[in-house]
Amino acid sequence: MERESAVACHDVTLRLGDRTVLSDISLSVAEGSFVGLFGPNGAGKTTFLRALLRLVKPVSGDITLFGQPVARGNPAIGYMPQSRTPSGAMLTGRDLLASGLSGAKWGLPWVSRAGMAEIDAALEGVDAVALGRRRLGALSGGERQRLLIAQALLGSPRLLLLDEPLASLDPARMREVALLLRDVARRLGMTVICSAHDINPLIGVMDTVLCLARGRARIGPVDEIVTEPVLSELYGVPVEVCHAPSGRVLVSADGL
Template sequence: MAALSLTHVSISFGARAVLSDICMQIEAGRFVGVLGPNGAGKSTLMRAILGLVRLERGAIQVLGCAATRGNAAIGYVPQTRSAAARQRLRGWDLVASASNGHRWGLPILGKAARRDVGRALDAVGATDLARRPVCELSGGQLQRLLIAQALLGRPRLLLLDEPLISLDPQHQRSVVELVKHVQQETGITVLFSAHDLNPLLGAVDQVLYLGGGRAALGTVEEVITAPVLSRLYGSPIEVLKIEGRIFVLSGRIEVERGAHVHDA
């Protein structure tokens, strides 16, 4: 069974088409890097998979069922996390607060739920962060806790929306290695959006590149090519490979230079 299937999916905001007639299928257990310029629809796609965005046309299936709100089979790490960084909660409380997502405040957990929190913290190597105030943690440590949150309930699909934003290269590597480890240990399917492919090289099984309302899914070698990206961008694109890194250029300007703050 495919983890994710899109059939002729179109999404528009007003007169602007974000995704146009997208058809694709992602097999279970894959680690997929979701790439594309700012505004290409990376966050919109994830929200649509979560059932939070109305489709103009087409259908999305998650693990064989129609995409709907509150799907317990999906774990999600959103792009905006500044509020979490200011919390005086302990790490354990931050993770536990997602156990009953439909309620406000810290939940009173039973034994099974407490075991699940402990399991999720252990899965991301964050047991030592459980007693520390969240506001004292580094960006990389906070990201571990947010991934632990997303792993509560043992989801089968994990969506991470730009988890590398504002992290230095060392912490970016740590987060990518962590997610890859979780994927290999659990067999979970991962969609990991990023503004730059390079931190994901060596971890991804496939890349999903969005641009101009279109999409290309395949291996790095199949998708990150001048012809494919030129089609998506609608203008000539050059792909350079230098010392194990990949650069996507329009003219002489690096298309994805610098992290963006948010996406459509």
């Protein structure tokens, strides 16, 4: 049975100032998919995610989420932005989650019993209960990522948008966080769109690849998109794709 669309774009053009980032793209993301979002710097990965949040408005075309037009403050979306260094080294992990519990109202508000239960559930969901009691300044990069993912899970979103959640992590921590995201998404039945520079931590985690380049988009199963003919046509230069026995994938091209 074909799954319903969590995200649908119809002839969408996105611009930043005078620069067209994505031009007339049409694509659909099936509900329950785990999408790896890739492309060179400046290809529009962050802009695309911000468009799903209605923080960037299309010049033309339309975007729907679960059959409804995109809107700011959509409670069905959890978002982890690219710039996300937690401030306040003396704050605890629970303080971090509490600061974002009320949406746009930041600070350290009074948290109701229901709010405390929601924080507990989010921490448990990413195996970070112990981290909730520790100071942010004493945590490693991977531990802070767990807390930020837990924060994005507040409100039980149906769609999780993650902008470079694996950045600044060593390879072992990248894979650890990627597997955590897979397990959380499966358990909660969420759709995930996760942007990344390196495809390898998401091998075996994502079921769909969305590549952006030169204002265009291609989406499909990993084996269909991560091929030399498709990527060469998309990027406009010869691309080599090498599959190592370990399962790692090396994508290389001159000028990229």
